[in-house]
Amino acid sequence: MSGGVDSSVVAGLLHEAGHEVIGVTLQLYDHGVAVGRKGACCAGQDIHDARRVADRLGIAHYVIDAEDRFRQSVIANFADSYAAGETPVPCVRCNQSVKFHDLTVLARDLGAERLATGHYVRRIDGPNGAELHRAIDAERDQSWFLFATTRSQLDGCLFPLGAMPDKRAVRGVAERLGLMVADKPDSQDICFVPSGTYIDTVAKLRPDAVAAGDIVTADGTVVGQHDGIARFTVGQGKRLGQAAMLSGQRQMVVATEPGTRRVVIGPRGAAGTDRVSLREVNWLIDPPTTSLRCRVKLRAREEPHWADVTPTPEGAAVHLDMPALPAPGQACVFYDGDRVLGGGFIQRPDA
Amino acid sequence: MMPHYLDANATEPLRPEAMAAMLDAMATTGNPSSIHRAGRDARRIMEDARESLARGFGGDPADLVFTSGGTEADALAVHALGTNRRIVVGATEHDAIRSAAPNAAILPVDRNGVVDIDRLAAILADGPPALVCVMLANNEAGTIQPIPAIAALCRRFGALLHVDAVQAAGRMPVTLVSDSMAISSHKLGGPAGVGALLLSAEHSHITPLIRGGGQERGRRGGTPPVAIIAGFAAAARIAAADGARDRLGALRDSIERAALAQGAIVCGAGAPRLANTTCIALPNVRADAQVIALDIDGISVSAGSACSSGKVAASHVLQAMGLGTLAGQAIRVSLPWNATTADVEAFADSYARMAGRMRPSGMTNPMADRAA
Numbered sequence: 001m002s003g004g005v006d007s008s009v010v011a012g013l014l015h016e017a018g019h020e021v022i023g024v025t026l027q028l029y030d031h032g033v034a035v036g037r038k039g040a041c042c043a044g045q046d047i048h049d050a051r052r053v054a055d056r057l058g059i060a061h062y063v064i065d066a067e068d069r070f071r072q073s074v075i076a077n078f079a080d081s082y083a084a085g086e087t088p089v090p091c092v093r094c095n096q097s098v099k100f101h102d103l104t105v106l107a108r109d110l111g112a113e114r115l116a117t118g119h120y121v122r123r124i125d126g127p128n129g130a131e132l133h134r135a136i137d138a139e140r141d142q143s144w145f146l147f148a149t150t151r152s153q154l155d156g157c158l159f160p161l162g163a164m165p166d167k168r169a170v171r172g173v174a175e176r177l178g179l180m181v182a183d184k185p186d187s188q189d190i191c192f193v194p195s196g197t198y199i200d201t202v203a204k205l206r207p208d209a210v211a212a213g214d215i216v217t218a219d220g221t222v223v224g225q226h227d228g229i230a231r232f233t234v235g236q237g238k239r240l241g242q243a244a245m246l247s248g249q250r251q252m253v254v255a256t257e258p259g260t261r262r263v264v265i266g267p268r269g270a271a272g273t274d275r276v277s278l279r280e281v282n283w284l285i286d287p288p289t290t291s292l293r294c295r296v297k298l299r300a301r302e303e304p305h306w307a308d309v310t311p312t313p314e315g316a317a318v319h320l321d322m323p324a325l326p327a328p329g330q331a332c333v334f335y336d337g338d339r340v341l342g343g344g345f346i347q348r349p350d351a
Numbered sequence: 352m353m354p355h356y357l358d359a360n361a362t363e364p365l366r367p368e369a370m371a372a373m374l375d376a377m378a379t380t381g382n383p384s385s386i387h388r389a390g391r392d393a394r395r396i397m398e399d400a401r402e403s404l405a406r407g408f409g410g411d412p413a414d415l416v417f418t419s420g421g422t423e424a425d426a427l428a429v430h431a432l433g434t435n436r437r438i439v440v441g442a443t444e445h446d447a448i449r450s451a452a453p454n455a456a457i458l459p460v461d462r463n464g465v466v467d468i469d470r471l472a473a474i475l476a477d478g479p480p481a482l483v484c485v486m487l488a489n490n491e492a493g494t495i496q497p498i499p500a501i502a503a504l505c506r507r508f509g510a511l512l513h514v515d516a517v518q519a520a521g522r523m524p525v526t527l528v529s530d531s532m533a534i535s536s537h538k539l540g541g542p543a544g545v546g547a548l549l550l551s552a553e554h555s556h557i558t559p560l561i562r563g564g565g566q567e568r569g570r571r572g573g574t575p576p577v578a579i580i581a582g583f584a585a586a587a588r589i590a591a592a593d594g595a596r597d598r599l600g601a602l603r604d605s606i607e608r609a610a611l612a613q614g615a616i617v618c619g620a621g622a623p624r625l626a627n628t629t630c631i632a633l634p635n636v637r638a639d640a641q642v643i644a645l646d647i648d649g650i651s652v653s654a655g656s657a658c659s660s661g662k663v664a665a666s667h668v669l670q671a672m673g674l675g676t677l678a679g680q681a682i683r684v685s686l687p688w689n690a691t692t693a694d695v696e697a698f699a700d701s702y703a704r705m706a707g708r709m710r711p712s713g714m715t716n717p718m719a720d721r722a723a
Contacts, residue, residue, distance in 0.1 A: 022647065062643050109709045110644050 001025050001053065001061070003046030005174050005181045006118030008053040010160050012177040014116055015057045022112060023054040023061035026098060028070040029192045044194075053179050064106070066098050073097040075192055079205035082230035085258040085348060086329025089145070089300075090190060096148035104153050114158050121146055122162030122338075123154060130154045132284050134338040135162045144300050147333040147343030148282045202230045213261030215243045218254070226263050229256040234327035240265060254325075255349075272323030278332050278344030281315040285341050291319075294334045294341055298326045309334055315344045352649040355694040359538075359627055360490050360518055360685035361653055365582075366540035372585035373542060376578035383575055384566060393577045400584035407587050408516075408534060409526035410549035416557075416570045417547050417580055421517035421535035422447040423560070424548040425484075427571070428513040428531040431557035433482040436511065439474055440484040441466045441496070442671035447533075448484045448515055449667075458485070463622035464494035464672045468504065475508035482511045487532075488519035491655075491668040491683050492619035493628030495519070502528045511554075517546070521590035521688075522625050530554050534587075540688055541586030542579040590688065599686045600626035602695050606684050607631065609699035613706035618674060618681055627690075632674065632681035636709045641682050644709070648701035654682045 001007045001023045015021045031044035047063060054061030074093045081088035099117070107115045120135035121143045132154055135141040140161075149157070164170050167186075174182035188194070193201055203210040210228030217223055224243035226232065231239055236253045238244075243265060244251055255264040276298070288311060295304035296318060306321040318332060326332065326346045333343035356364065381393030398412070405412040418424045429438065429451040438455040440448055443464050449455075456474060459467050466485055475481055483505050488495050498514055505512040512529040519525050521539025525532075527549045537543035550557065556570075563572015603626060607617050610631045618630040633641060638654035645652055655666040655678075669678035684698065 022643075060646065062639070062646075064639060106640060109640050110647060111704075111708060 001050040002118070002187070003044075003049035003053070003181065003184075004118070004187055005171060005179070005184050006120075006161055008050070008118075008179050008181050009170050009173045009177070010116050010118045010158075011053065011059060012057055012179060013160050013173065014158070015059055016177070021057070021059045021116075022110065023050065023057075023059050024103065024106065025050040025061070025063050026066040026070075026103075027063050028066055028094075028098065029075075030067060031194075049181050049184070053181060056179060057177070066102065069102065070094070070098050070192070075201065076205060078198075079202045079209065079230075081329045082202050083206040083209035083258055084329075085229060085256040087233040087327045088329045089331055090192075091145045092148055092331055095146055100146075100149045100153045100157070104156055107156065113156075115153075115156055116158040116160060118161055119146060119159050120161050120164070121159050121340075123157055123159050124339075128286070130157070132340040133162070134335075134340070135164075137164060137166045140164075140167060143335075143340050144297055144331060144333045144343075147284075147331055147340055148280070149284075150282060151284055154284065199228070199230060203228075206230075208258075208261070211261060213263065215240060215263045215265060217246070218264060218266055223265070229258065229261055229263060232256050232263050235325040237268065272325055273349070274320040274323045276318040276320065276326045276332060277312070277347045277349075278315040278318060279347050281311070281342060281344035283342040287311050287342075292334070292341070294336055296320070297331075297333050297335065298324055298346065299330060304335055309342075315347075316342075353693075353697070355650045355697045356687055357684050357690065357694060357698060358651045358653050359687035359690075360683065362537045362543060363521075363540040364687050364689055365542060366586045366589050366688065368589045369541045369582040369586035373578045373582035376581035379577070381577075383577060384564065396581050397575055397577050400580045403584040404534075404547060404587055405549070407591050408520065408532070408549055409528075410532075411552060411555075413568070414550040414552065414555045415547050416550065416567045417545060417575050418571055419544060420546040421445075421515070421533050421538070422546075424533035424535070424546045425513070425515055425517075426451045427548050427557070427560050428533060429482070429484065430560050432511045432513060432530060432554060434558070436480050436482045437478060438482050438484065439471070439510075441486060443489050443492075443494070443668040444484060444486055445490055445515060445517070447517075448486070448513075452484065455484070458483075460494075460671050461622075462619070462673050464489055464492045464619045464668065465622045466496055466501070468497065468500060471501065472504055472508075475504065475510050480509055480511075481505075482513060484513045484515065486515040486518070487525065488516070488523070488625045488628075489619075489668060490518045491628075491666055492630045492672065493518075493625035493685075494619050495523070495623040495625065499528060505529075518625065518628075521587060522627055523596065527551065536579065536583035536586060539586050539590045541583040545576060545579045545583050547583075593688065595688050596626045599688075599690060602686055602690055602692065603627060603629050603684075605692075605695045606686075606698055609695075609702055613703055614710065615706070616677065618669060618677070619672060625685075627686040628683065629685075630669070630681050630683050632669075632677040633706060633709070634677065634680060636680055636706075638680050638682055640709065641680075641705060644705040645682075645698070645701050648697070648704075650698055650701050652682050652684050652698075655679075 078088045078090045119142045120140040122133040124131045134143045209230035214222045215224035232253045249267040251265040252268045254266040291308045291310040296307045297304045308319045310317045328348040334341040376396050381389030383394035383397045402412045405415045425447040438452040440455040441458045442460045514529040514532045516525050516532050517535040520534040530551050532549045535546040559570050561572040616632045642654045665679040
């Protein structure tokens with residue numbers, strides 16, 4: 001229970017259905033430190049809200065200290081990923097460690113039968129066990145962020161919001177249940193950067209990722225300067241200064257190089273690749289023995305691409321029908337219609 | 352499900368005698384500072400309580416200052432006695448002391464939580480006059496400090512001694528042998544919201560933290576809460592008379608036997624302890640998960656010190672005792688004055704189930720089993 005409307009409604013619906021519901025809120029970071037106010041309480045308003053929702057429902061509620069774990073497996077990974085010339089997805093890291101791994105273990109330790117969350121995905125029981133499907137509300141669908149959930153974790157999970165038509169309906173349930181978070185605004189993108197920018201967080205942990213360097217073309221010609229590779233991601237056209245336009249052609253980032261701290265640019269539209277290699281692949285089906293024809297999503301919000309995915313010893317090789325701009329560090333998630341088949345993290349081409 | 356409250360060191364259940372005394376006193380209108388009959392009636396209740404408490408704890412009623420509780424009594428002592436003195440505090444002191452003296456020198460404790468007397472002698476022998484703050488009994492491990500020896504040492508070196516007796520008062524004989532001593536009502540079965548600072552005769556005139564209207568002989572401003580003061584005194588009288596120590600000690604031993612049978616470790620068992628308190632570590636199992644599992648079975652215990660979020664921080668007390676990672680794997684069971692064998696049996700059942708489920712679990716060390 002994050003203290004937001006989604007997980008509050010999940011708790012409310014399950015309680016209403018007669019289940020014994022135990023609310024758990026993860027304290028992921030020290031709120032007082034995050035907002036930079038000395039003496040401020042370590043708990044933010046969200047934790048207070050989660051407790052008050054639990055009070056209102058009359059269910060038990062606990063705050064679990066996951067600060068160390070979150071710092072090590074999510075925030076440090078976030079900074080390291082930028083420093084390695086990638087664009088991380090901290091929400092996936094959080095889901096696969098603090099949330100679905102640790103909370104699944106906690107649920108088992110406490111003798112709970114299911115772990116329910118407010119994610120917008122559907123769990124459907126198929127002939128070979130639990131399947132992960134996109135939410136009914138395509139706008140809210142979070143399946144891309146949950147690709148790394150293992151099959152055994154999925155087996156113990158419930159996602160009551162996956163079947164909701166839209167967010168308005170969720171807020172409606174909150175209203176009906178008398179939950180004061182019904183009108184609470186949606187949370188921001190990166191929860192552990194409540195003020196300032198993500199760059200400040202990266203800079204503290206990995207100063208090398210925000211150190212100045214050269215902007216170069218594919219042949220190595222220096223065409224400008226930048227203020228840290230962490231500020232750039234593949235496909236980006238902003239922050240290039242004078243290098244944004246070369247010989248009348250708009251430019252964009254095609255790679256960031258951690259060792260040399262170079263940002264490599266190329267003409268917009270011309271670049272792209274149809275080969276993507278993935279690491280840390282998680283399969284939500286029996287891993288295919290040959291190549292798998294499916295659609296893949298290289299970013300959280302984009303139309304899927306047709307591709308052939310072949311398992312490799314390191315993970316998987318993806319052959320896209322049409323070239324695209326995969327950003328290293330992002331996820332590549334495989335779909336069969338609405339069903340998530342698996343996914344992995346996009347490798348740097350030179351890795 | 353029958354609730355089993357085993358968290359007395361957080362707060363004791365209200366003793367019926369305290370409730371009766373409060374109900375009586377609440378029916379009395381009057382401010383003890385007023386000169387009329389109503390004021391005299393209120394004052395009589397308050398002064399009866401003051402005399403009763405002072406008698407019970409070996410102080411002079413004239414030098415017993417009512418406060419809002421143990422925390423304020425500790426803060427008042429540090430403020431009043433610590434001015435122009437360097438402050439030395441035990442490593443396992445409560446936050447009431449630690450935050451009142453943030454720059455204090457820390458007096459280490461041994462593995463059982465007992466302060467290092469030789470180290471204290473060395474600290475006091477060298478340097479300007481000091482105020483030493485050592486608690487009589489620890490809130491987490493129950494460790495009882497050798498206060499008479501510490502008091503003698505302080506006298507020898509011209510140091511002042513403040514004793515936080517909040518957890519000890521009502522649970523063992525407690526007598527003022529220091530320059531000041533803090534006690535609290537709700538830790539001995541009275542209502543929360545009142546405590547007292549007992550002062551020795553040499554320190555009866557102190558500078559207040561709250562000046563206000565000069566109440567408490569100018570040592571603590573604000574209208575005293577007469578009814579809860581009456582409840583405080585009634586609870587203290589009953590606590591001193593009820594002789595529950597042997598009974599609670601036997602129940603505590605049963606709790607420890609049940610935990611030891613599951614592979615637990617009792618922290619600080621090698622020193623004299625409060626009869627009602629035990630601190631039990633289950634190696635490789637997070638303390639917060641233990642507290643939650645027991646709570647789901649209706650058993651209330653605690654771990655470390657909960658901040659306002661409810662997040663449990665690893666215990667500074669157990670860390671100071673050198674318990675390392677066990678500090679984050681220990682729960683505190685503290686029996687209230689009305690604990691029963693049924694409470695102990697329920698604990699033993701639930702603890703065994705919990706230990707059986709959790710011992711082999713991955714929650715113990717998440718990083719050792721990092722999800723790919």
